Each structure stands twice: as structure tokens, then as C-alpha cells.
Amino acid sequence: MLRIVLLFVCLFAAGAPRAQTVLDPALVERVRVLAETAASATAPPNTRVAVEIGALDPRLRLAPCRQVQPYLPPGMAVWGRSRIGLRCTDGTARWNVTLPVRVAVFGRAVVASGPLPAGVSLSQDQLALADIDIAADPGAVFTDPALLIGRTLARPLAAAEAVRAPALKSRQWFAAGETVQVLAVGPGFAVAAEAQAMSAGLEGQEVRVRFESGRVASGRAVAERRVELSL
Incomplete structure (x- = not known):
């Protein structure tokens, strides 16, 4: 009985379709176009998008497919x-x-x-412009060195490393108790x-404010003595 089972398994394995781990060149090109189109839609002007395609996990065992559809998974970067x-749709x-x-x-x-x-306070001679991969690391980059003069680094930077927003210390736009201008923005x-x-206003962070009527609201510190509320 054991010999029969082993013979059946060997015959089944010999006749089974091989795993589809090598992608068709036409499918690879469709994947490249899809990724380039999605990235270009959000890329700043005067930038160039380049896509490097990886490989399927060699442990996958995929049945043969006549029609493979590439797509962007929801929420994927x-x-x-x-x-x-x-x-596989067919x-x-x-x-x-x-x-x-x-x-x-x-x-x-x-x-x-x-x-x-x-901790260094940035000066003009400490900054330069270079062509880099702005998608290589998280955080917004800057295109104008003048916007960074006087800003303080929160962490060290290597030579030729991009100055990104997370590398900068948050600015304090106002102190608790100060009078601020509040801009309430809604549709139209x-x-x-x-x-x-009611607290110190740190750049980009939420802060609570009290109006003369006594009403308390939460907004975002956006500039010197300025708070923005979204309605």
C-alpha cells in the first residue's frame, strides 16, 4: 500500500504545473508603468522617477495564469x-x-x-544644493536653502545628506498665555x-486656544502667533 501511495505522489509531482515565479517581460513593463504613473502624479515638478522591479518570493507556488492584472494595493506607498x-483573473x-x-x-x-x-544652527555655508533621491528616506526635503537659515538640527547629518523636516527641531511660534490670531477654515x-x-505653540502641533466668549477650541500652530482651525 505504501509503494502505491509513493508512486501516485511521484506521478502527480511529475505532471503538476511548474511554479510561475518568472514574470513575463510584458507584465514587468506593465508593473513599471503603473508604479511610474502613480509616483509621477505626486512628484514635484522637475523631478525624474525611476522604478526598480523586484522578484517574486521563490517559495510561492502559483498556478499557470493566462491573464495577470497588476494593481496598487490600498494604502500602499x-x-x-x-x-x-x-x-490572476484568468x-x-x-x-x-x-x-x-x-x-x-x-x-x-x-x-x-x-x-x-x-544642535547646530544652520548657516548658508553649511548648506548646498544637489540632485538626490528624495524618496530614499521619509520626510519632506527643501529646495531653498534660505528657508533653513537659523533652523536647529535635532540630529546629526552626514556630508551630502538631505536636510529633511524630521531632522529639524520644531519651532515655538508662541508661548502659553499669548494672544494669537486664529484662522478658521471651512468649505468656501x-x-x-x-x-x-492655553499652551506653547510648537510648529505643526495641536494647541488649545480660548476665545473671549470662553469657548475653547483646538487647532494647529502654523506661524508666528497664528493658529489654524479646520471646520
């Missing part, structure tokens, strides 16, 4: 290291996998002209009023 979905068995890709976005940005320690309108800050 379109810059940097990401994944493109592949689903085959002996339906399957759905993801393919690794790396999307580079090359553009001109501000970089450190030399090694810079944490904007209303300005004065209020008292």
Missing part, C-alpha cells in the same frame, strides 16, 4: 520601497500576490555641505479671530 499587487486557480518595487524620485534639494552635529470660507493660547 507610491515612493520608496513598496509593493505592487498581482492577481487561470486554473485564482491567486493574488505582491511584488516588491523600489521607486526613486530624483530631484534637486538642500543637503549638508559637510558633517553637521545635532475663512474667518479670523483673536484668542488666548
